[in-house]
Amino acid sequence: ELKVEQNPLFLSMQEGKNYTIYCNYSTTSDRLYWYRQDPGKSLESLFVLLSNGAVKQEGRLMASLDTKARLSTLHITAAVHDLSATYFCAVSKAFGAGSYQLTFGKGTKLSVIP
């Protein structure tokens, strides 16, 4: 059974600071997804990471994937209040039956305070 663990689950950051959210998963997978969810809203896709060493950046967010360590990171640079949201990582199997299905982590609730 594929398991996905995120930490921390709650994160309170000061504006301007940097921080990293970690996502560990339990079985071989080459596909890692990051989503953002604002309160009362649906999920917005942030990044799709499909190979070992993949790195993607959008604004103050940068995501990376290490398939050998079964670890993805979401790095936040110089946080601003608009980044306050819940961030989910999700993993799919590498191939075969169920390779479309996503298993989600519990989410990291980020609060950026002035």
Next chain:
Amino acid sequence: SAVISQKPSRDICQRGTSLTIQCQVDSQVTMMFWYRQQPGQSLTLIATANQGSEATYESGFVIDKFPISRPNLTFSTLTVSNMSPEDSSIYLCSATRSEGETQYFGPGTRLLVL
């Protein structure tokens, strides 16, 4: 990208009744999924909606409780049958066109069962 709409956006239902949720995608997609999300919690996959055949259910979810239809490549329905207060949740539809592509999520249906 794909734009997904869901109907209804929210509903309050009586115990023992059933509710059908509709999911419409603005373009043809390969796979459609139904998730459940308790407020403040992560997403749990209910089933994969297969076009032209029976849905594939995850452990803990059964067809009698959550019948699903997918008559074509852009539309799916989820029925929550014989509802109890434990079924109160947010139900999300998602879709993707290919392996490795992100899943696009609908806005969700907020269900309260009294």
